[in-house]
């Protein structure tokens with residue numbers, strides 16, 4: 253049922269008429285503002301400052317994916333270099349960055365992508381300590397290439413991490429391959445609609461896989477970013493971390509901008525490290541559709557607000 257609702261929302265939001273309505277109408281832009289603080293780097297940095305005021309660290313994501321040319325990929329790398337330089341000018345911020353490899357040219361070729369990633373990593377390494385750069389994980393067709401690029405670079409750039417998705421059947425094996433004291437891994441459930449041959453379809457299986465992979469990563473000495481808004485998983489993780497006496501240097505909780513601010517605040521009040529993923533930029537539509545598909549109630553929220561606005 254949940255998978256069907258998700259598929260329906262994704263199908264609807266891919267229709268060009270709906271895309272135009274959401275992108276161009278003021279209710280659409282207002283709704284996007286709940287998940288994306290704005291179009292510019294300054295908007296992202298303002299959001300990071302606001303989070304810092306609440307004891308929360310930030311991770312900037314300049315929105316964009318599947319760019320079509322090597323020039324667009326190089327331009328995307330430049331935007332990250334600017335973000336690194338400008339956040340460095342604000343030493344009061346604990347701010348790292350997250351990139352999508354298809355935004356940095358993966359579709360144009362692994363070499364194109366690695367050149368762009370290395371340019372970003374070199375700037376990230378100029379600060380002391382180096383600023384962490386995370387690789388987002390995209391749809392399952394990109395997992396092999398993303399992990400290969402990550403493994404080929406992490407020896408030279410230790411402040412590099414990667415996201416894994418517990419919905420994928422392969423992920424426990426991937427965690428065994430990359431886990432270890434040199435690994436920095438963001439653990440998510442996965443935001444893409446994936447077919448049954450590659451991904452668990454039942455929520456209980458996705459959650460079980462999340463716990464299994466997260467435990468393996470911690471036991472192997474990896475640094476773990478627990479990226480979820482699921483209170484049951486957060487509660488279970490807190491109990492496990494406390495019982496095993498895991499140092500706060502080795503983990504943090506992560507959530508998305510605009511989601512479960514109450515839970516973020518509760519964790520901060522309990523002395524837990526929390527970081528929020530702050531997406532910014534004009535290319536917000538695909539990101540927004542994933543947030544809608546995760547929680548179809550968001551669609552009804554948008555539609556009812558749009559109708560209220562029109563009446």
Ligand SMILES: Cc1cc2nc3c(=O)[nH]c(=O)nc-3n(C[C@H](O)[C@H](O)[C@H](O)COP(=O)(O)OP(=O)(O)OC[C@H]3O[C@@H](n4cnc5c(N)ncnc54)[C@H](O)[C@@H]3O)c2cc1C
Nearest residue numbers: 388389415440441442443479480481482506507508529543
């Ligand atoms: C920091 C961070 C980085 C991420 N990076 C990636 C990535 O690189 N690749 C990737 O595939 N996925 C990524 N994701 C998304 C992730 O895979 C899930 O799709 C998303 O987090 C929803 O799953 P959940 O773990 O919160 O659990 P769910 O069971 O989906 O949700 C638990 C609760 O969280 C709240 N919630 C969840 N989603 C929403 C929403 N959209 N709107 C409102 N409330 C919501 C609801 O209260 C819900 O009951 C990331 C998530 C986070 C937090």
